[in-house]
Amino acid sequence: MAIDIKHVEHVALLGRLRLSDEEKLALTADLNNILQYVEKINELDTTQVEATSHILPIRNVTRPDVVKPSPGPDVMLANAPDREESFFRVPPIME
Amino acid sequence: MEYEAIIGLEVHAQLNTKSKIFCSCSTEFGAEPNSHLCPICAGYPGVLPVLNEEVLRKSILTGLALHCKISDFSRFARKNYFYPDLPKNYQVSQFEQPICYEGYLDVPTEKGIRRIGVTRAHMEEDAGKLIHSGRGESFVDLNRTGVPLLEIVSEPDIRTPDEAKEYMQMLCSLLKYLDVCDGNMEEGSLRCDANVSIRPVGQKEFGTKAEVKNINSFNFVKKALEYEIKRQLEVVQDGGKILQETRLYDSDRNVTESMRSKEQAHDYRYFPEPDLVPIEVSTEYIAEIKSKMPELPWDREARFVKELGLPDYDAHVLTSSRALAEYFEEALAIHNNPKGIANWIMAELMRELSGRETHLSEFPLSPRQLAGLVKLIDNQTISGKMAKNVFADILKTDKDPEAYVKEKGLVQITDSSAIEKMIEEVIAANPKAVEEYKGGKEGAINSLVGQAMKASKGKANPQMVRDLLLKKLTE
Known part of the structure; x- marks a missing residue:
């Protein structure tokens, strides 16, 4: 499968990226290179290899259901661009 | 042409754990905004989420009660979208290999038991809460972000709004029985989205479905579906086409309204969550949970x-x-x-x-x-x-x-001589009813019993009054 500029624009929209025309062209080339590399890997015989989603041989890491104190609104809002009382203030959200 | 509705429900049940799904913040309802928030649930870079073991246990318990299969290998996935209530810009959910799948719930309805298939039940985190000021700004409270949810997805087996309501009620009752969810709809502990389409009776293929969101009570499930089915019927009867879209239910006006335009069609780009390791559920673990099933x-x-x-x-x-x-x-x-x-x-x-x-x-x-x-x-x-x-x-x-x-001093009169005395007075005072009874109108006895009870100020034993009256009248 080859990537064209339409794919790049679509993915950029989903990722909320504003790209210039030059960037779109450059990314189209980059992504096609990446896909070609994947094609290369596809030449390997992987019929005996299970699909891998996690590379660590670790399973079932859980924690007990215990509440620990949270830092508090003032700490968590310290970097907020804007706040109102203990809320983050954001531009209006259209419904 | 006659049409039938095809309905599937996605129920989000908030699991009643003390702490959030991937961090130790409290899940308590009604706290000061953003007071139950930490770098993990706020989605800071470099943090490491860890699964709450109670979330896993309660999810499996629910799955077992819903006759589901439990995945021996399960994992989390990122569901990517942008919204101000979602600080990470992805929701940790499950996509492939959900923890529970292929179950059912037998729902008692007016037409007998209906078996509604359960496609899957998966663990995920809740999003935050938005408050719209109406003055050109919105406020974000992330306390709910990371509260554990179990999303229970039904098969499209439901045919009427009443059945949908009954399914929802049965599910709610079950979740409360299992002590996995408090079922409090006012606080949003149980929320429901419905997928609904219509098709001519006899047709096999499903019609195009609409997804109705924001259904937050048993009665709204019924009302929202009634509205939506009627709307779709009118569109089809006017020669129109049903659009695949998300619609929001407005309970104040009892309507559903289109929510998103088509260019924002769902494209969530799910991929495996690398920060959370997979879960392998052993048969011993399942057996242990089963043994504690109420x-x-x-x-x-x-x-x-x-x-x-x-x-x-x-x-x-x-x-x-x-x-x-x-x-x-x-x-x-x-x-x-x-x-x-x-x-x-x-x-x-x-x-x-x-x-x-x-x-x-x-x-x-x-x-x-x-x-x-x-x-x-x-x-x-x-x-x-x-x-x-x-x-x-x-x-x-x-x-x-x-x-x-x-x-x-409220003791019943069971002394037969005292009751007999009252009965004699009642018989003397009600010759007409006595006449009627003797003339074959058996119902007349009731009025005499009533009179005697009244005379005793309700204290006489009614069975004794009746027996003694019958005896007196047939003497």
Whole structure:
């Protein structure tokens, strides 16, 4: 499968990226290179290899259901661009 | 042409854990905004989320009760989208390999038991809450971000709005039985989205579906679906086409409205969550959870019929909630008269409960008091009619019915000579009813019984009054 500029624009929209025309062209080339590399890997015989989603041989890491104190609104809002009382203030959200 | 509706429900149940799904922040409702928030649930870079073991246990418990298969290998995935209530710009959910799959729920409906398939049930985190000021700004409270949810997805097996409501109620009752969700819809502990389409009766293929969101009560499930089905029928009958879209239910106006335009069609780009390791569930772990499964409502219902001899209807009503069933069994342990106690719960107690959102545990009459009351009727200390007055009097107190009855001198008259005397007076005062009875109108006896009871101020034993009256009149 080859990537064209339409794919790049679509993915950029989903990722909320504003790209210039030059960037779109450059990314189209980059992504096609990446896909070609994947094609290369596809030449390997992987019929005996299970699909891998996690590379660590670790399973079932859980924690007990215990509440620990949270830092508090003032700490968590310290970097907020804007706040109102203990809320983050954001531009209006259209419904 | 006749059409039928095809409905599938996605129910989001908030699991009632103390802490969030991937961090140790509290899940308590109603706290100061952003006070239950930490770098993990706020989505800071470099943090490491870790699964709450209670979330896993409660999810599997629910899956087992829904007759689901439990995945021996399960993992989390990122669901990517932008919205200000989602600080990471992805929701940690499950996509492939959900923890539970392929189950069902048998739902009692007016047309008998309907088996509704459960496609899957998966763990995920909740998003935050937005408040719109209406003055060109919105406020974000992320306390709810990371609260654990179990999303239970049904097969498109539901055919009517009533069935959808019954499924939802049954599911809610089950979740409360299992003590995995408090079922409190006002606080958003149980939320529902519905996928609905219509097709001509007899057609095999499904029509184009609309997804209706924001359904937050049992009645709204029914109303929102009724509206949406009617809307789709009108579109089709006018020669139009149903669009695949998300619609929002507005309960104030009872309408559904299109929410998103087509260029924002779902494209969530799910991929495996690298920060959370996979889960391998052993058969031993499943067996351990199974061994601690509480008695399920349908099993309890069957036991009430089989072992206590209750009618099907009574058993069904009494097991409609775990709290009610436990109240009943607690009273029964004190006074062993299943039908007597059942009647009082279903009539007096449930009338008192209806119209107020009291939890049964806060009900102003204890199982011990109710059992004591029924006992006083059974040993003929007081009549049923007197008991109703006692019930009203001792509500909201912790008075013992027996002590109260003694204190008020409310003892039933079971002395036959005293009753005979009253009966003679009643017969003398009601020659017409006596005539009618003797003339073959058997119903006339009731008015005479009523008169005698009235003369005794409700204190006479009604059965004795009836027996003695019959005896007198046939002499």
